[in-house]
Amino acid sequence: MEEVHLQTAPADFRFPSTNQTRHCFTRYIEFHRCLAAKGEESGDCEKFAKYYRSLCPVEWIEKWNEQRENGTFPGPL
Amino acid sequence: MIESQRHSFHLVDPSPWPISGSLGALATTVGGVMYMHPFQGGATLLSLGIIFILYTMFVWWRDVIRESTLEGHHTKVVQLGPRYGSIPFIVSEVMFLFALFRASSHSSLAPTVEIGGIWPPKGIGVLDPREIPFLNTPILPSSGAAVTWAHHAILAGKEKRAVYALVATVLLALVSTGFQGMEYYQAPSTISDSIYGSTFSLATGFHGFHVIIGTLFSIICGIRQYLGHLTKEHHVGFEAAAWYWHFVDVVRLFLFVSIYWWGGI
Numbered sequence: 001m002e003e004v005h006l007q008t009a010p011a012d013f014r015f016p017s018t019n020q021t022r023h024c025f026t027r028y029i030e031f032h033r034c035l036a037a038k039g040e041e042s043g044d045c046e047k048f049a050k051y052y053r054s055l056c057p058v059e060w061i062e063k064w065n066e067q068r069e070n071g072t073f074p075g076p077l
Numbered sequence: 078m079i080e081s082q083r084h085s086f087h088l089v090d091p092s093p094w095p096i097s098g099s100l101g102a103l104a105t106t107v108g109g110v111m112y113m114h115p116f117q118g119g120a121t122l123l124s125l126g127i128i129f130i131l132y133t134m135f136v137w138w139r140d141v142i143r144e145s146t147l148e149g150h151h152t153k154v155v156q157l158g159p160r161y162g163s164i165p166f167i168v169s170e171v172m173f174l175f176a177l178f179r180a181s182s183h184s185s186l187a188p189t190v191e192i193g194g195i196w197p198p199k200g201i202g203v204l205d206p207r208e209i210p211f212l213n214t215p216i217l218p219s220s221g222a223a224v225t226w227a228h229h230a231i232l233a234g235k236e237k238r239a240v241y242a243l244v245a246t247v248l249l250a251l252v253s254t255g256f257q258g259m260e261y262y263q264a265p266s267t268i269s270d271s272i273y274g275s276t277f278s279l280a281t282g283f284h285g286f287h288v289i290i291g292t293l294f295s296i297i298c299g300i301r302q303y304l305g306h307l308t309k310e311h312h313v314g315f316e317a318a319a320w321y322w323h324f325v326d327v328v329r330l331f332l333f334v335s336i337y338w339w340g341g342i
Contacts, residue, residue, distance in 0.1 A: 025194055074195075074198060074200075075195070076199070
């Protein structure tokens, strides 16, 4: 059997408490800001993508993606 | 009369105003609840209740003026009651406004992800604090200075000057209220615009309500001073009005710094 490599987002000292909502939101925004700054093709943004996908509930990600498409996303992208 | 009693306290005559005030309060609260839920007649009951309360205030305080200034029941010890009683009242008002400030801080210091984790929320039109708010902010303290001027005039026995000072107090207050009305009228966001609008409107709105009450109180003091009710040793009503006015003043300063200035950047 091959070793399955399990990984999640690293503990971030900016978000020390149990409620990691803000951590998830910040990583989501960091990913999109990274895309805006470095471009879609660059591979630097992948790590942010992995982090937010580990942390955030899928429903939130879908809602935020929809908001971004409509232009109603409230965060500072 | 007061000479026939062998103590310096005031035993009041029976009065219908406490019960009428209570009935007015009952009508206001029940009417208010009815109005906010789909019941018939809520608005009518609410307005009747408010009118009744205002009427009770008018006639009750008129009776206090009659008993004190005209009938002489307010000896030095009786005066201590309203004087020191105004202080807990003002403290209770401070607590009320503190709650509204707390609501504003709660929402603005750690904005939720639903509004994007930023304050002010995206898309909310914020008033430039350097425009009307900054103009209004020195007007109220000047009004406070005018009321202090009036107080010194009363203490010095300069009755006419006191009337002028109170007129200045009221005029400045009215100007400030007028500017505030203008500001609300042309503000880019309203009370229904996100939690920002709610907290902003409640804090500034209730402060404005207190300004209007304080202005009314000062107008009454001005009228009483004009009619010669206030003497240099005995002017408890005026002192209560002045304290209340200074409190409104201080709240305005906190409001400006925390909600207009800090909350807008």
